[in-house]
Amino acid sequence: MRQFLIIIFCLIGLLCSAQNVVAGFLPDFTLSYKASEQYKIVHKLESRFPSYNDTSEDINVQFERLDMQNFIERKIGLFSKLSLGYQYRIKDSAADEHRFIQQFSWTDNLTAFRIGHRLRSDQTYSRARKPEIRFRYRSGFQFPLQGQQLDAGEYYLSISDELVWSYRSPNADLENRVLAKLGLYINDKNKIEWGLEWRLEELFLEKVNHQLWVGLSWYKAL
């Protein structure tokens, strides 16, 4: 855990010294339950609270958006799943958005850790802007910190990297998202994670945008 905190503080220091940084709070809540042996329903609420740091003023954290996601997930094999989802996004200062999501995910269960892969495509529509399509791939590592397997009441480290390619006429964009989170596996039905997400946007352009989000997640299963 000590090493994890050191990494977080180093990252914060590094990013605070960089320019073009947006930082903020990114809480989310995921609720899932079985519909049958093969199917699962997943609901996710995610919100964004960016902070605008003007040197002449105090740090100002504001609500920006709320995403409501709903997925239906089908087990394909023992370690793979196919999901279809719909997201409704409420924005503070723009038109609401509709997003359709298709996802294939699979897990490698190794002796000491798990690797989760996620391939996702989505299409976003709104009245105010042209449609956007995205293709994403994320690989995530989950390391138990108190043994070889994750048991109730134990901490774990979750590290992931995601590449997001997007296209909204006439521009294409590439984004990279790195996540480092500390998790508490309360039990198989409750998990809490907190940590940092570092996003690098507009990698195709000369001036890359950095975003640093402090995340707090709760995964609840019924």
Place this chain on the structure above:
Amino acid sequence: MKPFSLLLLTLFIFHPTWSQTKIEIEKHVKTHEVPTEALEDLGEHLKNPKKVKWYYQEDGDKKVFEAKFKQNSNQYSVEFSRQGEVLNVEVITKSNQIETDTFKQIKSELKSTFSDFKIRKIQREYLGEREDLFEIISENEIDDDLNLRYEIEVNAKKDKKRHLYELLFNKTGNLISQRQVKLKSTDILDY
């Protein structure tokens, strides 16, 4: 700020509750928590005693300490009682290292139990006298008096449902017992 307040409210109203179901527990432990007898006995038979990882396990009524390490190109796990007495030695193995007739019998048992299966992991498990068990580790020698069993993990289909199973076979490949392994949820990795 309304959506944020709602989210916070949701987070605090639904308090995480601890599961009542009994599950296997496995924890990493430091050497000073391990019974001295186990530490000393194992240490005498290892080339590099510092490279051992110790775990404490609870599985139903069974409560043991387990040492995991590599020696002579083998991956071992050695179980000790809470009093420090050696209980068994497990070695990860490949299917081609099992006697042909035994492996044929194992496969035949698997075929009759499941409609489809894929072997994920095989371990040889030795039970017997203390000296003979430690000889496996230090000399890589298997005494005839040792009782050999095979612990096999399979991804298998039964009654049209696919699960992960752990099966135990005797040294001739006859099935002794089987149990379904509960997989941890992957929602953290998927969403």
